[in-house]
Amino acid sequence: MISREKRAAASAAASPYAHLTYQHRLNFYDEPPRYNITLDEFESCAIDRLRILSEIESCLARNRSPEDMKTVIDAQCRKFLPLDANTASKLVDVDAQRKRDHLGHFVLRLAFCRSEELRRRFVKSETMLFRIRYELADQNEVNQFLESKKFAWEKASNGELQSLKSELIAVHPRLPWPENGSPPAYYKVNWTSVPDLVAQRKVLLRLGKAYVPATEQESIVLQEFQERIESNLDRTAKALPRLDEDDRILPILGHLADGLLAGIPMDSSFAVTEGDGVTITADMIEDLSRKHFPLCMRNLHDNLRKDKHLKHAGRLQYTLFLKGFGLTLDEAIVFWRKSYRGGKVKDDDFNKEYKYNIRHSYGQEGKRADYPPMNCARIITSQQPSAQESHGCPFKHFSIENLDTALLTKYGSCGMNSSALPEINKYVKDGHYHVACTRVYEITHNIRKGEGLGGGESVTHPNLYARRSMDAAKVLIKAETAPVDPSAMVEG
Structure with missing residues (x-):
């Protein structure tokens, strides 16, 4: 039997996009950037990302509908932080786009790991950004990304599902269950991995496992993303004192943190002049x-x-x-x-x-x-x-x-x-x-x-x-x- 890791490696090798440094638009940001950058790149990538996160906070504060938020944030991302699919025009450097996205996330992680309030707001906004990108991505693209990750869940067998058929139907009465055929796909995960679904009684619980239908797979992925970001933020906070003597980076991080607390990025690119023929006296x-x-x-x-x-x-x-x-x-x-x-x-x-x-x-x-x-x-x-x-x-x-x-x-x-x-x-x-x-x-x-x-x-x-x-x-x-x-x- 071929392991998940070998299947993922084989899939990557067979992919027509194997030459890309970043093969997927979606990213869990598990690995930090490992290349040299300038201070200008360090700051500009973070400011562009901060614009997006600040707009997400604004949308949440104003109780915008999920669809409205998706439209607004997608437009902002296209303007400040574009991420095109692998199938985009050859004129688009998708690797460069994803590098800026990757770098911006880690710079902001440095800026916002220093207090509980900053960490909470950063995790919430980053999770929402990932959710929007996940929902806007092509399903094939999503599947390829998920195949490349190591998740602690397994697909429930048909026999196991048949033995729990009546209970699963009671939890998900609208989910089609064919009389003569394979049951719908379910994943078995630790119940702590899907607290939102447990709270809404959308999953069947057995022996510490939650049976999650494939239609609710997004919840598992989002919870996995959030847990990893929270864990990585804690580790970053412990490593941050090593930067105490770097007087080039710390002021930038301080300004970025102020920008998030203020709800807007700390730059001056929004200065607007009349410049359209109107003379102000x-x-x-x-x-x-x-x-x-x-x-x-x-x-x-x-x-x-x-x-x-x-x-x-x-x-x-x-x-x-x-x-x-x-x-x-x-x-x-x-x-x-x-x-x-x-x-x-x-x-x-x-x-x-x-x-x-x-x-x-x-x-x-x-x-x-x-x-x-x-x-x-x-x-x-x-x-x-x-x-x-x-x-x-x-x-x-x-x-x-x-x-x-x-x-x-x-x-x-x-x-x-x-x-x-x-x-x-x-x-x-x-x-x-x-x-x-x-x-x-x-x-x-x-x-x-x-x-x-x-x-x-x-x-x-x-x-x-x-x-x-x-x-x-x-x-x-x-x-x-x-x-x-x-x-x-x-x-x-």
């Missing part, structure tokens, strides 16, 4: 802030108008946002000159106290760096503002009472009402601040729940929020001013 900011700014920037703007001043952290956050929004340096200087002390600050005082910092933010002073607008992850993980400061994320840094008041005051005319507050507060209490902000966008823009900024996209950057809001307004204006087609009119 200082005089337009007041009106645009009421219509298109997210709560964090609306709070900064309103406090600037009220106090005629912002502390340094607030000025920096707001200046960079306006820069990303499309306000030029010259217009930014005009805006801040009018805003400070009601426009009554002397030129010498303004130039000495404020103008240098504005020019510095635009890369015109100091080391002339092109500072990007702050994304949500950076704002959320920033230092708690004091009583005199206005920076930060209101969803994280405001009390629930102050948050509710701010939402009703600033967005009451846009559809926000008290009935929406309990849902938003729940997201805040669960730590899903970007989901709360996304829900505010949906309500104030009269968008169906779950659509987010469009196609289910969550808020990940204040500039992205503002840009999507302006785009939506342009579409609405265009629709309202479109000429009427006489042929579409029907006489009453």
Whole structure:
């Protein structure tokens, strides 16, 4: 009798894809990468994967249906972490795709093994990602992958199934059982391997074994995947102290962990400028802030108008946002000159106290760096503002009472009402601040729940929020001013 290992080896040797380093799209990540990489690869692969995991967390927090989640995550994967089948065009380097996927997983494993909370969230998101990929994969591809693994389950014999026929039918009454033929396929596994099926009473239990129909095979595979990830995370956590002296890697891992806790990746690739022919001037900011700014920037703007001043952290956050929004340096200087002390600050005082910092933010002073607008992850993980400061994320840094008041005051005319507050507060209490902000966008823009900024996209950057809001307004204006087609009119 040929062993499972020999059959798997023979199958691999006979496979037309034996030349590939990664022969399967699906991966249990049992073996770490064993090749040299650059620090740029180390970070970029992890950030791309973090985008996917963060979107999964967002979908789960918003209770999206399994089919909606599958659609959203598949689209995100195609954009940031594509994994084509072996039958894809020869122009596609499937090995390179799978290498990035493999590397990204292990970098995030290093980042998220350091606390129970991080491990729990990482395992949950990774298991969901594997599930989506498993369900979207071709059945032949799935079978080939499963054949290559060593699972602690066995296929129940026909004789054994016949002896348990009445009990199996009682558990699975809708499963076809032919009168004169082989019974349906069942697998025998330790009952601890399928706790979800046991809880739902979807399996027959005998002598510590669960009889799982082939139609429920996915549950066994997912539980196996989850257990292996949990075990490997524990081992990684024990090995992590060896990296304590590597000052190149630890800061990257810390930023990635902050990104997961914030719900979004810690990079600045979401900075959005107008760049479409629209010129933003200082005089337009007041009106645009009421219509298109997210709560964090609306709070900064309103406090600037009220106090005629912002502390340094607030000025920096707001200046960079306006820069990303499309306000030029010259217009930014005009805006801040009018805003400070009601426009009554002397030129010498303004130039000495404020103008240098504005020019510095635009890369015109100091080391002339092109500072990007702050994304949500950076704002959320920033230092708690004091009583005199206005920076930060209101969803994280405001009390629930102050948050509710701010939402009703600033967005009451846009559809926000008290009935929406309990849902938003729940997201805040669960730590899903970007989901709360996304829900505010949906309500104030009269968008169906779950659509987010469009196609289910969550808020990940204040500039992205503002840009999507302006785009939506342009579409609405265009629709309202479109000429009427006489042929579409029907006489009453």
